[in-house]
Amino acid sequence: MKTVPLTKVTIVSESLLKDEIIAMIRKRGATGFTLTKVEGEGSRGVRASDWEGRNIQIETLVSSETAQGILQDLSTEYFESYAVIAWLSEVQVLRGEKFVRTGE
Amino acid sequence: MKTVPLTKVTIVSESLLKDEIIAMIRKRGATGFTLTKVEGEGSRGVRASDWEGRNIQIETLVSSETAQGILQDLSTEYFESYAVIAWLSEVQVLRGEKFVRTGE
Amino acid sequence: MKTVPLTKVTIVSESLLKDEIIAMIRKRGATGFTLTKVEGEGSRGVRASDWEGRNIQIETLVSSETAQGILQDLSTEYFESYAVIAWLSEVQVLRGEKFVRTGE
Numbered sequence: 425m426k427t428v429p430l431t432k433v434t435i436v437s438e439s440l441l442k443d444e445i446i447a448m449i450r451k452r453g454a455t456g457f458t459l460t461k462v463e464g465e466g467s468r469g470v471r472a473s474d475w476e477g478r479n480i481q482i483e484t485l486v487s488s489e490t491a492q493g494i495l496q497d498l499s500t501e502y503f504e505s506y507a508v509i510a511w512l513s514e515v516q517v518l519r520g521e522k523f524v525r526t527g528e
Numbered sequence: 529m530k531t532v533p534l535t536k537v538t539i540v541s542e543s544l545l546k547d548e549i550i551a552m553i554r555k556r557g558a559t560g561f562t563l564t565k566v567e568g569e570g571s572r573g574v575r576a577s578d579w580e581g582r583n584i585q586i587e588t589l590v591s592s593e594t595a596q597g598i599l600q601d602l603s604t605e606y607f608e609s610y611a612v613i614a615w616l617s618e619v620q621v622l623r624g625e626k627f628v629r630t631g632e
Numbered sequence: 633m634k635t636v637p638l639t640k641v642t643i644v645s646e647s648l649l650k651d652e653i654i655a656m657i658r659k660r661g662a663t664g665f666t667l668t669k670v671e672g673e674g675s676r677g678v679r680a681s682d683w684e685g686r687n688i689q690i691e692t693l694v695s696s697e698t699a700q701g702i703l704q705d706l707s708t709e710y711f712e713s714y715a716v717i718a719w720l721s722e723v724q725v726l727r728g729e730k731f732v733r734t735g736e
Contacts, residue, residue: 425599427616434723436666456570456613458540458585466664481666485615495633495726503727509664511693512635512724515538515615518599519607529703531720560674560717562644562689589719619642620720622703623711 428520431491435482435498436464437508442480448497449482453490453525458483466507485515485523532624535595539586539602540568541612546584552601553586557594557629562587570611589619589627636728639699643690643706644672645716650688656705657690661698661733666691674715693723693731 433454435445442459449457464479486494491512502508517523537558539549546563553561568583590598595616606612621627641662643653650667657665672687694702699720710716725731 425596425603427599430615432615432617456568458583459567460564460585460668463667464664479666481668485613492633495635499633499726509693510726511638511640511728513617513640513721515617517615518603518613520615529700529707531703534719536719536721560672562687563671564668564689589717617721622707622718624719 425518427516427518428523430485430515430517430520430523431488432513432515433484433486433491433494433510434513435494435508435510436462436479437482437502438506439478439480441502441506441508442482445482445498445502448501449484449486449494452486452493452497454484454486454494455523455525456484464507466509485517485520487524529622531620531622532627534589534619534621534624534627535592536617536619537588537590537595537598537614538617539598539612539614540566540583541586541606542610543582543584545606545610545612546586549586549606552605553588553590553598556590556597556601558588558590558598559627559629560588568611570613589621589624591628633726635724635726636731638693638723638725638728638731639696640721640723641692641694641699641702641718642721643702643716643718644670644687645690645710646714647686647688649710649714649716650690653690653710656709657692657694657702660694660701660705662692662694662702663731663733664692672715674717693725693728695732
């Protein structure tokens with residue numbers, strides 16, 4: 425089956441940033457995302473003690489250029505003040521051409 | 529530690545396809561899977577508005593041949609009518625030999 | 633944006649091992665983790681029939697050396713008696729230098 429190489433951006437943050445981050449990734453060109461409730465604990469002492477999760481994980485499949493834009497915004501807007509982590513993975517997406525916006 | 533290179537197939541779909549997709553990946557040779565409730569929103573206007581999630585994410589570790597078979601079935605059986613996305617990642621699995629069925 | 637190549641270790645296990653596994657990965661050098669409730673079914677007959685999940689997925693971003701130590705501990709302490717699976721993925725982490733403990 426034909427697949428398209430794309431970059432998966434994974435962002436883990438406090439739940440309160442959910443709407444802001446979704447708006448930002450859409451502005452940067454993401455055509456969709458999945459959101460998962462997670463419990464997280466990191467080096468900055470962030471802690472979600474209740475099982476239902478005060479943290480979220482957002483994943484989106486984008487071009488490498490869009491991925492870089494998302495990392496840029498995360499870095500300048502959130503990293504100083506919030507517990508946000510983000511990483512990139514290379515994946516092969518079925519019918520991945522639909523995930524890249526044309527004309528950006 | 530010895531690890532085995534395998535392909536991780538990730539499928540995000542509407543919850544109603546859960547049993548069908550699980551049956552399909554097993555038929556194709558998957559020996560196990562994990563299932564996560566997610567909230568998703570994509571380019572086709574699919575929307576899971578309630579937090580508990582009307583979407584699921586299924587992940588399975590398989591050989592590259594099995595991965596191709598799974599993508600084939602997803603493409604021919606679901607992509608036209610349902611909001612399904614799927615992608616492949618290359619991973620290194622501890623005791624991964626158990627994940628590949630012999631005699632397929 | 634500058635990213636750091638790190639290894640993501642994903643561990644899926646029965647929920648009862650949660651605290652033990654978290655303590656182990658911290659001892660091995662992980663600085664944080666995310667925990668997700670999942671439903672799983674594998675070749676060893678493990679089954680989480682209720683939707684809320686009796687299984688957990690733990691993910692942590694570490695150096696390749698720390699990843700090997702974690703796999704070692706999983707292999708010697710859990711693989712014989714418990715339904716545990718684990719795999720490694722290569723990822724690019726924003727401000728990833730914070731995830732590697734110095735002086736280990």
